[in-house]
Amino acid sequence: xxxxxxxxIVAGATIAVGSIGPAIGEARxxxxxxxxxARQPDLAGTITRTLFVSLAMIESxxxxxxxxxxxxxxxxxxxxxxAVEAAQ
Amino acid sequence: xxxxxxxxVLFTLGPIPVSRIIVVTWCVMGVVIALAAxxxxxxxxxxxxxxxxxxxxxxxxxxxxxxxIVGRPPEPFIPLVASLFIFIxxxxxxxxxxxxxxxxxxxxxxxxxxxxLSTVVFLAVPFYGVSDVSRTLALAxxxxxxxxxxxxxxGVILALVPFFLPxxxxxxSLITGTIQAYIFAVLTIVYIGGAVKVSExxxxxxxxx
Numbered sequence: 523x524x525x526x527x528x529x530x531i532v533a534g535a536t537i538a539v540g541s542i543g544p545a546i547g548e549a550r551x552x553x554x555x556x557x558x559x560a561r562q563p564d565l566a567g568t569i570t571r572t573l574f575v576s577l578a579m580i581e582s583x584x585x586x587x588x589x590x591x592x593x594x595x596x597x598x599x600x601x602x603x604x605a606v607e608a609a610q
Numbered sequence: 611x612x613x614x615x616x617x618x619v620l621f622t623l624g625p626i627p628v629s630r631i632i633v634v635t636w637c638v639m640g641v642v643i644a645l646a647a648x649x650x651x652x653x654x655x656x657x658x659x660x661x662x663x664x665x666x667x668x669x670x671x672x673x674x675x676x677x678x679i680v681g682r683p684p685e686p687f688i689p690l691v692a693s694l695f696i697f698i699x700x701x702x703x704x705x706x707x708x709x710x711x712x713x714x715x716x717x718x719x720x721x722x723x724x725x726x727l728s729t730v731v732f733l734a735v736p737f738y739g740v741s742d743v744s745r746t747l748a749l750a751x752x753x754x755x756x757x758x759x760x761x762x763x764x765g766v767i768l769a770l771v772p773f774f775l776p777x778x779x780x781x782x783s784l785i786t787g788t789i790q791a792y793i794f795a796v797l798t799i800v801y802i803g804g805a806v807k808v809s810e811x812x813x814x815x816x817x818x819x
Contacts, residue, residue, distance in 0.1 A: 567678070568678065571675070571678065571679070571796060574789070574792065574793055574796065575793070575796055575797060575800060578752060578793040578797065581752070581756075582748050582751065582752045582755075585751060585752055585755030585756065585759070586751065586755075588755050588758070588759055589751060589754075589755055592758070
């Protein structure tokens with residue numbers, strides 16, 4: 523197994539594991555926002571704005587994972603491969 | 611699949627390499643400036659044109675958002691926030707055109723553009739109050755990651771099923787682009803609003819002493 527294959531597998535694992543937490547978090551946020559909007563429709567505007575901001579905040583965790591997997595695929599994997607070739 | 615993290619260099623302007631993203635950014639800037647010039651040339655008080663109504667509606671809405679978050683008259687914040695919103699919206703919507711032209715992607719799907727935009731926010735926040743580094747980085751990475759993931763998804767789907775299936779994805783990228791522009795603008799307002807409130811507290815303490 524080459525280093526590039528290892529990097530590919532780790533990249534897949536990164537995005538797979540890293541998207542679980544944000545998914546659960548976003549679902550909870552959306553559910554409670556809907557609930558509070560149903561209870562107090564007057565505050566729907568404020569709740570929607572806060573909802574978008576907090577969704578963006580939670581989503582950044584998944585985006586960091588995406589970034590890490592992209593770096594593994596396109597930067598770190600080839601770098602490792604070159605290092606191994608140089609060592610041989 | 612081409613490397614989505616790095617961009618191809620088209621030509622060098624002296625010592626500065628000019629990549630594809632920069633050319634697309636110039637085109638977006640040109641379109642936005644041309645639209646602004648057209649609206650400005652046709653400003654009317656009594657019989658506003660369609661474009662003027664759209665722009666005025668957008669600015670009123672942004673002003674209401676700023677008033678809701680900062681709790682102050684929105685006039686000092688409008689130029690920065692509205693420029694950021696309009697530019698990011700125009701840049702995100704190029705994903706519709708760029709999906710027809712192979713190898714092209716929206717400027718906001720490149721880390722250099724989003725880093726520059728969040729640097730603008732980072733420098734603007736101390737102008738209104740106190741600034742913070744980590745949230746600047748998060749702001750850049752968020753917009754970049756969202757646009758990049760859309761592009762990658764579109765590329766993969768286009769390679770697998772080239773007919774019809776990309777259409778709903780284009781619709782999705784339309785929504786995502788608009789929401790991301792909105793989120794960038796709202797987070798800018800939130801950061802500036804927080805800085806304004808902190809500096810107001812400082813002033814209140816100093817006057818109390």
